[in-house]
Amino acid sequence: MKFFLTREEFYTIAKGRKFGDDMLQALYMVLVQHHKYQEAADQTGVNVQMIGKNCRRLRQAYLESSAPEGWLTTKVSYPPSMQSDVDALLAKLEIMKIKQIRDQEQGPS
Structure with a gap:
């Protein structure tokens, strides 16, 4: 199942989490701009697996906060x-x- 956030939802969920600038940019690219993990990794230099792991964490945080x-x-x-x-x-x-x-x-x- 595809999972995307609006810009506002992304910043609300990501706020206060300790992501570096490159990781934050990669997560934004995937979750808001609908890029593939590999595209975000290529543009930011962040590891694809770490992007996936953090996307899952943000998705879970979003689901928990919106229930x-x-x-x-x-x-x-x-x-x-x-x-x-x-x-x-x-x-x-x-x-x-x-x-x-x-x-x-x-x-x-």
Whole structure:
């Protein structure tokens, strides 16, 4: 599943983390500008594996910070043959999350 952030989301999640300038640029290229890991590595000189590792960390931090109160965040492993099922479930959960956040913002009727 592709994962991207807006510029504002990126800086909110990356703020306070100890990334060097080159790593920060590489992460921005991948997560905001939609570059491939290798492209970001070639342009910044940062190791591809470290870019991937830090992208996963930022993704997890984003998911944890955007979950409604009381919701759990987890990491799962599954075979490639289940990708479409997992994508469908994630889309369904995202819709539920958006509805719950909207309901919380509107308050009781």
